[in-house]
Amino acid sequence: MDDDDPGRRVAAQVAAGGGLDGLHRLSETIEALEERRTDLVEELRRGRQATWEEIGRACGMTRQGATRRWAGRLRARSFGLAATAYQHGRPGYPQALIGSAVPREARRVLDLGAGTGKLTGMLVEAGLDVVAVEPDPQMRDRLAAAVPKAAVRAGSAERIPLPDAGVDAVVVAQAWHWFDQATAVPEIARVLAPGGTLALIWNVRDETEPWAAELGALMHRSDRQRLDTAPELPAPFGAPERLEIRWEHPTTPAGVLDMVASRSYVIALPEADRARLLADVEQLLATHPDLAGRDEIAVPYVTRCTRVRLG
Incomplete structure (x- = not known):
């Protein structure tokens, strides 16, 4: 494990002790992080602060991958506006x-x-x-x-x-x-x-x-x-x-x-x-x-x- 990787450090802390309890905690954390990531993508797109290409790079994926993953979801979340x-x-x-x-x-x-x-x-x-x-x-x-x-x-x-x-x-x-x-x-x-x-x-x-x-x-x-x-x-x-x-x-x-x-x-x-x-x-x-x-x-x-x- 790379001790300088903050993501891996957080994952190790959340899953400390392992077993089913560790897996459950890690799964809940992943869901919460993914929801927060979607919120950030939405903020960036609504404020025209970043392109899909820039968002893709920040997430380690291509522009097409980022668009496929989030564009539809953001439109679905737009109704509250x-x-x-x-x-x-x-x-x-x-x-x-x-x-x-x-x-x-x-x-x-x-x-x-x-x-x-x-x-x-x-x-x-x-x-x-x-x-x-x-x-x-x-x-x-x-x-x-x-x-x-x-x-x-x-x-x-x-x-x-x-x-x-x-x-x-x-x-x-x-x-x-x-x-x-x-x-x-x-x-x-x-x-x-x-x-x-x-x-x-x-x-x-x-x-x-x-x-x-x-x-x-x-x-x-x-x-x-x-x-x-x-x-x-x-x-x-x-x-x-x-x-x-x-x-x-x-x-x-x-x-x-x-x-x-x-x-x-x-x-x-x-x-x-x-x-x-x-x-x-x-x-x-x-x-x-x-x-x-x-x-x-x-x-x-x-x-x-x-x-x-x-x-």
């Missing part, structure tokens, strides 16, 4: 979804990556015992205020703060694409009771409506986010059941602007580009023949759900 816009602008879900996403026999349900509680509230209203897990503290504060009957906890899909076999069903709304699925799949299986279900849910704007297609073209002119809304899940989950529900979300022009502003790729834009995009959306809402002069706008959506059973 726009928690108010998210709460006001994002749609809820059609009522018919609940009976399809959660089996009738389920009683205790985990809403994983719960955001500000758009789905959590509907689950509580359906009479379910709901635990809502959300990593972002600002989103979590909104969630706790909006759905006081839910048990709100800090955590992530990769580290769920629940015991083994603790819930009958897990629902993931608008969040599956942010998870490290290699870690999340076994962790979700761990907290599910035998025979429990996992439901993955997305709201997708229906761009067969011409004005919605124009809105989508504006929103994605600099970044087209392509989501797999019909994913295949590995063992220990079984064959998927698929569901689509077409519906409309009533909102206002201000609500549409908040929906746009709450997208992760919009939050990440430089301020001038973000302001220009929102101005262009406002112009569309004010001038499109199907929208001009309206105080209420019906945004067309398709809600897609994939449900799988454990085992």
Whole structure:
């Protein structure tokens, strides 16, 4: 061992005595250090203090490696910066979804990556015992205020703060694409009771409506986010059941602007580009023949759900 290497010295101190206890302490320390490293990367990127190449060098990896490791995670963590816009602008879900996403026999349900509680509230209203897990503290504060009957906890899909076999069903709304699925799949299986279900849910704007297609073209002119809304899940989950529900979300022009502003790729834009995009959306809402002069706008959506059973 190189006694001049501070990392090795710290590791030796943490794992002193060895054995399972030493391994446990070392594993917890590694997780804490990795979380702190991610925080530092986020601070550097948000303040434009370092390039991905410089961050990669500091972490002993290439620019591509650093980007692959953290870029997606930082976008996932960006929602707290726009928690108010998210709460006001994002749609809820059609009522018919609940009976399809959660089996009738389920009683205790985990809403994983719960955001500000758009789905959590509907689950509580359906009479379910709901635990809502959300990593972002600002989103979590909104969630706790909006759905006081839910048990709100800090955590992530990769580290769920629940015991083994603790819930009958897990629902993931608008969040599956942010998870490290290699870690999340076994962790979700761990907290599910035998025979429990996992439901993955997305709201997708229906761009067969011409004005919605124009809105989508504006929103994605600099970044087209392509989501797999019909994913295949590995063992220990079984064959998927698929569901689509077409519906409309009533909102206002201000609500549409908040929906746009709450997208992760919009939050990440430089301020001038973000302001220009929102101005262009406002112009569309004010001038499109199907929208001009309206105080209420019906945004067309398709809600897609994939449900799988454990085992």
